[in-house]
Amino acid sequence: xxxxxxxxxxxxxxxxxxxxxxxxxxxxxxxxxxxxxxxxxxxxxxxxxxxxxxxxxxxxxxxxxxxxxxxxxxxxxxxxxxxxxxxxxxxxxxxxxxxxxxxxxxxxxxxxxxxxxxxxxxxxxxxxxxxxxxxxxxxxxxxxxxxxxxxxxxxxxxxxxxxxxxxxxxxxxxxxxxxxxxxxxxxxxxxxxxxxxxxxxxxxxxxxxxxxxxxxxxxxxxxxxxxxxxxxxxxxxxxxxxxxxxxxxxxxxxxxxxxxxxxxxxxxxxxxxxxxxxxxxxxxxxxxxxxxxxxxxxxxxxxxxxxxxxxxxxxxxxxxxxxxxxxxxxxxxxxxxxxxxxxxxxxxxxxxxxxxxxxxxxxxxxxxxxxxxxxxxxxxxxxxxxxxxxxxxxxxxxxxxxxxxxxxxxxxxxxxxxxxxxxxxxxxxxxxxxxxxxxxxxxxxxxxxxxxxxxxxxxxxxxxxxxxxxxxxxxxxxxxxxxxxxxxxxxxxxxxxxxxxxxxxxxxxxxxxxxxxxxxxxxx
Amino acid sequence: xxxxxxxxxxxxxxxxxxxxxxxxxxxxxxxxxxxxxxxxxxxxxxxxxxxxxxxxxxxxxxxxxxxxxxxxxxxxxxxxxxxxxxxxxxxxxxxxxxxxxxxxxxxxxxxxxxxxxxxxxxxxxxxxxxxxxxxxxxxxxxxxxxxxxxxxxxxxxxxxxxxxxxxxxxxxxxxxxxxxxxxxxxxxxxxxxxxxxxxxxxxxxxxxxxxxxxxxxxxxxxxxxxxxxxxxxxxxxxxxxxxxxxxxxxxxxxxxxxxxxxxxxxxxxxxxxxxxxxxxxxxxxxxxxxxxxxxxxxxxxxxxxxxxxxxxxxxxxxxxxxxxxxxxxxxxxxxxxxxxxxxxxxx
Ligand SMILES: Nc1ncnc2c1ncn2[C@@H]1O[C@H](COP(=O)(O)OP(=O)(O)OP(=O)(O)O)[C@@H](O)[C@H]1O
Ligand SMILES: [Mg+2]
Numbered sequence: 112x113x114x115x116x117x118x119x120x121x122x123x124x125x126x127x128x129x130x131x132x133x134x135x136x137x138x139x140x141x142x143x144x145x146x147x148x149x150x151x152x153x154x155x156x157x158x159x160x161x162x163x164x165x166x167x168x169x170x171x172x173x174x175x176x177x178x179x180x181x182x183x184x185x186x187x188x189x190x191x192x193x194x195x196x197x198x199x200x201x202x203x204x205x206x207x208x209x210x211x212x213x214x215x216x217x218x219x220x221x222x223x224x225x226x227x228x229x230x231x232x233x234x235x236x237x238x239x240x241x242x243x244x245x246x247x248x249x250x251x252x253x254x255x256x257x258x259x260x261x262x263x264x265x266x267x268x269x270x271x272x273x274x275x276x277x278x279x280x281x282x283x284x285x286x287x288x289x290x291x292x293x294x295x296x297x298x299x300x301x302x303x304x305x306x307x308x309x310x311x312x313x314x315x316x317x318x319x320x321x322x323x324x325x326x327x328x329x330x331x332x333x334x335x336x337x338x339x340x341x342x343x344x345x346x347x348x349x350x351x352x353x354x355x356x357x358x359x360x361x362x363x364x365x366x367x368x369x370x371x372x373x374x375x376x377x378x379x380x381x382x383x384x385x386x387x388x389x390x391x392x393x394x395x396x397x398x399x400x401x402x403x404x405x406x407x408x409x410x411x412x413x414x415x416x417x418x419x420x421x422x423x424x425x426x427x428x429x430x431x432x433x434x435x436x437x438x439x440x441x442x443x444x445x446x447x448x449x450x451x452x453x454x455x456x457x458x459x460x461x462x463x464x465x466x467x468x469x470x471x472x473x474x475x476x477x478x479x480x481x482x483x484x485x486x487x488x489x490x491x492x493x494x495x496x497x498x499x500x501x502x503x504x505x506x507x508x509x510x511x512x513x514x515x516x517x518x519x520x521x522x523x524x525x526x527x528x529x530x531x532x533x534x535x536x537x538x539x540x541x542x543x544x545x546x547x548x549x550x551x552x553x554x555x556x557x558x559x560x561x562x563x564x565x566x567x568x569x570x571x572x573x574x575x576x577x578x579x580x581x582x583x584x585x586x587x588x589x590x591x592x593x594x595x596x597x598x599x600x601x602x603x604x605x606x607x608x609x610x611x612x613x614x615x616x617x618x619x620x621x622x623x624x625x626x627x628x629x630x631x632x633x634x635x
Numbered sequence: 636x637x638x639x640x641x642x643x644x645x646x647x648x649x650x651x652x653x654x655x656x657x658x659x660x661x662x663x664x665x666x667x668x669x670x671x672x673x674x675x676x677x678x679x680x681x682x683x684x685x686x687x688x689x690x691x692x693x694x695x696x697x698x699x700x701x702x703x704x705x706x707x708x709x710x711x712x713x714x715x716x717x718x719x720x721x722x723x724x725x726x727x728x729x730x731x732x733x734x735x736x737x738x739x740x741x742x743x744x745x746x747x748x749x750x751x752x753x754x755x756x757x758x759x760x761x762x763x764x765x766x767x768x769x770x771x772x773x774x775x776x777x778x779x780x781x782x783x784x785x786x787x788x789x790x791x792x793x794x795x796x797x798x799x800x801x802x803x804x805x806x807x808x809x810x811x812x813x814x815x816x817x818x819x820x821x822x823x824x825x826x827x828x829x830x831x832x833x834x835x836x837x838x839x840x841x842x843x844x845x846x847x848x849x850x851x852x853x854x855x856x857x858x859x860x861x862x863x864x865x866x867x868x869x870x871x872x873x874x875x876x877x878x879x880x881x882x883x884x885x886x887x888x889x890x891x892x893x894x895x896x897x898x899x900x901x902x903x904x905x906x907x908x909x910x911x912x913x914x915x916x917x918x919x920x921x922x923x924x925x926x927x928x929x930x931x932x933x934x935x936x937x938x939x940x941x942x943x944x945x946x947x948x949x950x951x952x953x954x955x956x957x958x959x960x961x962x963x964x965x966x967x968x969x970x971x972x973x974x975x976x977x978x979x980x981x982x
Contacts, residue, residue: 220825
């Protein structure tokens with residue numbers, strides 16, 4: 112391996128009001144290496160990237176690129192220095208086409224004017240590297256988060272860079288998509304580009320990274336050779352305590368079977384929407400965690416949207432606590448005792464300009480009606496409880512939401528729904544972007560809620576997570592409920608088969624076998 | 636890949652605007668004698684040339700998510716200052732006109748720089764610019780001044796004859812040039828695309844490494860230029876200057892942009908829509924004139940109502956996006972999960 116140091120960051124300090132986000136952090140990137148940056152939510156990973164690329168400015172420290180000191184004033188400046196970045200949240204202009212989002216600022220021109228034909232062709236070419244086939248002339252906002260993430264990555268890949276930075280680029284991608292990305296990364300590495308890669312998926316780190324730098328609470332823990340650092344040790348370094356307590360769910364998961372004559376707390380009969388979801392039946396009992404597995408676009412999120420009344424069903428009925436209500440909106444659903452933590456937190460959940468406390472009590476306040484104002488002391492009390500329970504890293508409940516790290520924002524959204532104390536909680540990818548330690552905490556939380564007699568629908572792309580938490584699993588494929596597994600039958604193998612449409616399911620084997628394995632790449 | 640046959644939703648507001656214009660025009664022809672004379676249409680251009688120019692500049696500002704309230708005052712000030720320079724100092728129009736345009740550039744760039752560097756709301760900065768320009772007009776003269784410069788008079792009274800008896804003025808030619816340049820700028824230059832990107836999501840544009848700052852300053856500079864150009868065109872049209880002229884014109888310009896289908900929050904819209912926005916306002920005025928008994932203030936009321944309706948239409952189109960997104964999601968995921976099929980998207 113080459114040892115030429117491409118990028119050196121020395122003694123970087125960065126403070127925000129109330130937070131020492133980076134304290135004397137050193138970081139070195141070699142040419143031709145993939146360097147993973149690891150750490151819990153709020154450890155300072157994104158901040159280090161932002162400082163490097165001129166989004167934020169460091170209070171002290173030096174940054175050297177190819178031996179000469181640089182100080183990026185803006186992302187624009189950083190790009191011109193040869194640093195190309197995909198930031199943590201998908202940052203695209205949804206009003207513009209896919210092609211433009213990839214090539215904005217670098218549009219091919221002919222005689223000084225933008226050559227749209229060449230631009231679309233170039234965009235298509237870049238997307239084929241990652242095997243994405245979309246109409247590049249349509250608005251990027253029309254496509255799901257996974258495609259948007261691929262678009263953002265393509266944009267970064269096209270920039271002629273010496274340093275490529277990817278901040279949690281794979282959070283919405285499936286295994287196959289991730290593999291394609293990795294193939295491209297390895298190729299770039301061969302060409303001598305230095306790559307910084309941030310993720311919470313340990314599998315992915317070991318799949319591509321040469322070296323690993325670990326941050327904890329804004330401080331450098333150390334830099335290690337990936338081959339020489341066993342997985343359990345990496346986790347220990349990240350969370351600063353023993354791995355063991357994470358391993359099991361503390362016996363929280365008990366055998367579940369509805370009592371004879373027990374009525375389901377949520378029951379959908381023939382619930383469907385033409386073109387979106389084929390009519391399906393769901394029974395969820397109090398005290399049960401019902402997992403939902405399936406590929407991206409298999410209808411999981413659509414099901415959740417129908418259950419919560421975000422979209423109106425055009426067939427079937429939905430009873431909550433035995434009561435049927437036709438097409439309730441989200442507000443009515445909250446009042447009926449449902450809670451829904453949506454998948455796309457940036458679009459559907461986070462109110463950046465409000466404080467953490469306000470974000471947490473938002474749904475609770477809405478369910479009470481705006482004139483039944485929740486006592487501020489009570490609000491703070493709830494917020495503090497949640498911050499502690501979910502280990503949200505923030506200086507306090509009055510911090511603005513937009514100042515939280517990506518993973519901590521996700522926790523706040525989860526807290527919002529826990530605060531309403533719903534009878535039925537629907538969680539769509541609740542652990543996306545969340546670190547290993549907290550992931551287990553959330554899984555425990557879901558199980559203890561069930562033990563308290565709540566019903567929970569748990570949607571996740573990570574199979575082992577679904578298996579660990581759920582008593583029963585529904586499998587979706589092609590916007591259809593294709594199988595339901597429980598007890599002995601419920602294991603990784605059987606779920607995979609059902610998802611792929613081989614084995615378990617009898618109907619619809621004609622549907623092309625998905626080319627995807629499920630994203631099973633969680634930490635453990 | 637499934638391709639939708641329907642027109643992309645982002646064109647809907649533009650289509651509605653154009654259809655509205657056509658319907659109003661047909662209504663006029665059916666209702667009133669003499670409305671079908673081509674000159675009725677050409678007068679729309681002749682009488683609204685300055686409004687078109689300034690509205691085109693405003694389109695860029697609104698596309699970027701900003702606003703500029705100073706344009707009316709700048710037009711009036713340009714008129715007053717040109718009249719003063721021409722009449723009192725006997726300066727040649729060859730000096731006065733470039734000087735006016737330069738003033739617009741400097742004025743706009745200054746406002747843009749204040750907005751960007753001091754992070755002040757464009758609303759506030761351009762409001763201050765508006766008061767400044769109006770105030771300066773009266774500092775120079777409280778009276779209306781007639782422009783007697785032969786060049787201005789010749790151009791102002793010059794008629795370019797088309798077929799039959801119909802004609803346009805030289806100002807209309809300027810509008811045509813500005814329009815073509817603006818469309819080119821919006822769709823075929825990096826500046827133009829960056830304006831759309833900023834309007835779509837400024838934070839994203841910044842993180843994508845686009846020159847957001849420079850572009851925003853340039854947008855206000857461009858609009859400053861357009862408003863002084865409109866001012867020059869207006870003085871040629873009126874052959875006089877007065878600080879009281881065109882009060883509230885900035886709002887007409889904003890209304891034209893909105894009626895033309897541009898989203899007030901930025902990112903979506905077309906320059907050509909703005910032209911139709913102006914034409915619709917002019918047409919309503921003409922219809923009211925032909926009608927004869929209604930007060931001309933009804934034009935304002937109609938324009939106000941239309942603006943509201945258009946904002947309403949936009950928000951409906953926007954809010955139903957959710958559903959569309961859900962359906963697009965299905966198509967898209969189906970395609971991304973498929974193995975690399977040859978790209979079906981042609982040009
Ligand atoms: N603009 C800001 N103002 C105040 N605090 C901030 C700001 N940006 C980040 N922080 C704080 O700095 C700390 C580090 O945040 P950072 O986003 O770097 O975490 P991270 O390691 O990327 O976490 P995650 O895995 O959740 O993305 C957090 O405590 C966060 O709340
Ligand atoms: Mg982060």
